[in-house]
Amino acid sequence: MRTYRLILSKLYLSAWARALALIVAAPLLWISAAGAAYVWNSREHDREAVRAFADDLNPPTPAQRYLIVAPHPDDEVLGCGGLMHYASRVGAGVRVLYMTNGDAFRFAAERETRRLRVDPMDYIRLGVMRRREAETALSTLGLPPKSFRMLGFPDGGLEALFHTNWSEARRYRSPTTALDAVPVAYEGATGAPYCGAALLRLLEDEIRSYAPTDILCPHPSDDHRDHSATGAFVEMALASLSIRGGLPPNGCRLRHYIVHRGSWPQPQGPHLADRMAPPSELIGLHTGWRGLSISKDATETKAAAIRAFRSQMAIMSRFLLSFARRNEVFGTPYPYPPASVSTGAVVQQPVRDNLVRRFRPQADIKSVRVEQLQGGTLVAVQTERPAGRFTELLLNIRWLDRSGGAAEGDSLAATITGDRVEADRALDVRQVGDQMHITIPSQSLRAAGFVVVEAETRMAGVMVDRTGPVAVWFGG
Ligand SMILES: [Zn+2]
Structure with missing residues (x-):
């Protein structure tokens, strides 16, 4: 008792100390309460979204x-996986094109080698192993051998290839495998240099020779930068082929799937009897979402195919198995391909969709608009509140030229903070209300009418929001 009193007397040392403790503790308590309320609300939102979501896609x-x-x-x-299984059962064609062998996953490399120091050869061996896992998974779904091709491009480097390392002269070197071209061991596009132009050409060749009726690729709002960049490469290949000729005669449908988005899908783990909906913040924007119903048997087959990725299951089985559900969700970018060419297009973005964005509305991106003007092309980035002088806006744009080609110089990289503009070409930048107007005086950009725009905001060097590379058709 005496000790207790002693501690108390020390704790109650002075009113000043108490006041100070309160000042420190109150905001922390408030932030944790707001955080808990936010998580609870968003889970409730997710459950509602599942109830309202329809599986109306035809098998x-x-x-x-x-x-x-x-x-x-x-x-x-x-x-x-469910769609692929159904397709194989009815005799539809399925071809899987892997951009990378997944060779940059450090935890997996460490686990496989049982060493904490892994070298480039260990990463390459991991890439070879993941190829074998994919073979098993695809055969579990009923696909014949050779129904896939692994290009062997750098895992973790696809975004850099799209924005920075475009030409062969500016090859990308993988920090994990130390490679700058596809190695023989990957049985992929052997010898192809790690650069964006080479990857785009390979994709175009695949689309031209396979002549798909449907292409499925990741959604631009997928959090993983390799994923969103993959979507950008696919859309650029389709746009280039539609300008130059080379699309399948009856055209082809583009659909998006999504894998990484916050803590989606909830609840995580194997819930084979449950359905899923798209991430709720992405519903009602520019993507139309539809669900494909999957039977109990097909869901079990999909779960077995997921388990074939042994090296991944060992690290994140709960996350992987949350995709074995009684439906799959696919997004249709709207409008695609452009039915009528207009002078402008707007791509909406979710707002207030995480705690950081709620507290930083001046960096929460609401929409991106691309418009053709007399003096050039306008890219307007709208934020939930006017971007203050502490909001840093990073802009990366890549476009096709008049003939559907994409050269090194058909791009723009800019960082805008208040009045300060750092860019690799001359730009006109002004703040108009809650929009940042960036005008690019480029004739080639206006001619093709197709751009891929990616905007990212940072505050104090920390990312607040990013659009992912969104493809925009805006007029010719
Ligand atoms: Zn991935």
Whole structure:
């Protein structure tokens, strides 16, 4: 008792100390309460979204030819495993194109080698192993051998290839495998240099030769940068082929799947009898979402295919198995392909969709608009509140030229903070209300009418929001 009193007397040392403790503790308590309320609300939102979401997508028919483009081995099964299984059963065509072998996953490399120091050869061996896992997974879904191709491009480097390392002269070197071209061991596009132009060409060749009726690739709002960049490469390949000729004669449908988005899908773990809905903050924006109903048997087959990715299951089985549900969700970018060419297009973005964005509305991106003007092309980035002088806006744009080509110089990289503009070409920048107007005086950009825009905001060097690379058709 005496000790207790002693401690108390020390704790109650002075009114000043108490006041100070209160000042420190109150905001922390408030932030934790707001955080808990936010998580609870968003879970409730997710449950509501599942109830309201309809599985009205028709199952595959024998006439369909699906080209599924996956950043890493396992993404194709997580996003489209049920669809692939149905397609194989009805005799529809399925071809899987993997951008990378998934060779930059450090935890997996450490676990496989049972060493904490892994070298480039260990990463390459992991890439070879993930290829074998993919073979097993696809055969579990009923697909014949050789129904896939792994291009062997750098895991973790696809965004850099799209924005920075475009030409062969500016090859990308993988920090994990130390490679700057596809190695023989990957049995992929052997010898192809790690650069954006080479990857775009390979994709175009695949689309031209396979002539798919449906292409499935990741959604631009997928949090993983390899995923969103994969979507950008696919949309650029489609746009280039539609300008130059080379799309399948009857055209082809583009659909998006999504794998990484916050803590989606909830609840995590194997819930084979449950359904899912798209991430609720992405519903009602520019993507139309539809669900494909999956039977109990097909869900179990999909779960077995997921388990074939042994190296991944050892690290994140709960996350992977949350995709084995009684439906799959697919997004249709709207409008695609452009039905009528207009002078401008707007792509809406979710707002207040995480705690940081709620507290930083001046960096919460609301929409991106691309418009053709007399003096050039306008890109307007709208934020929930006017961007203050502490909001840093990073803009990356890549476009096609008049003939549908994409050269090194058909791009723009800019960082805008208040009045300060750092850019690799001359720009006109002004703040108009809650929008940042960036005008690019480029004739080639206006001619093709197709751009991929990616905006990212930071405050004090920390990312607050990012659009992902969104493809915009805005007029010719
Ligand atoms: Zn992935």
